[in-house]
Amino acid sequence: MRRIEIDDEVFSYLQSRSEPLIDTPNDVLRRELLGDSRPSSEAVRKRRPGGLAPLIEAGLVSAGDVLEHHQSRLKRTHTATVTADGWIEIPDGRAFSRPSPALKAQTHTVINGWGQYTHVPSGRKLQELREEAAAPMN
Structure with missing residues (x-):
């Protein structure tokens, strides 16, 4: 070098x-x-583990899973991919440790990525998966 x-x-x-x-x-x-x-x-x-790492550890999300957000008014769909260390990678190759900055980079507006990204394999919002991962086991 x-x-x-x-x-x-x-x-x-x-x-x-x-x-x-x-x-x-x-x-x-x-x-x-x-x-x-x-x-x-x-x-x-x-880099440190990303925000989706607890969901991966809980078995709710896997590396390579696709996330999706549809802007119905603009007729746009944004996708992202979960990395092995819990980051969110958007199609231009940038990776984000948390969902909201990733979605902001795609929509160019401040938006709650936890509440707006859908985990395509399960059809559930990331917020729902995060709540399940954080719930105490009975």
């Missing part, structure tokens, strides 16, 4: 294009210059 120096203005640009606590400057440069939207494998290994 080679090292380069960049000025403060370029660094500020890289920060404005990064997903905080996820992207490295190299990830941003790869995305901007090479069109590679995937974070480096090192960044993926280092």
Whole structure:
């Protein structure tokens, strides 16, 4: 790996294009210059478990499961995929630790991802699955 120096203005640009606590400057440069939207494998290994990790641990959701949100008025359907570490990956390759920021990135509006994303395999809202995973076992 080679090292380069960049000025403060370029660094500020890289920060404005990064997903905080996820992207490295190299990830941003790869995305901007090479069109590679995937974070480096090192960044993926280092990230904390995502918000859907408890649902995976409870056996309610699996890696690779599809999430869907339909905007009926706009006639748009947004999909996302659950990753093995409980993150939500949207079709452009960006991954989010929680559902609401993922859905905001897709709809361009603040929206409750827990209440709006449907887990396609079960047909249930993520909020319902989260409540089930948090319920004490009898």
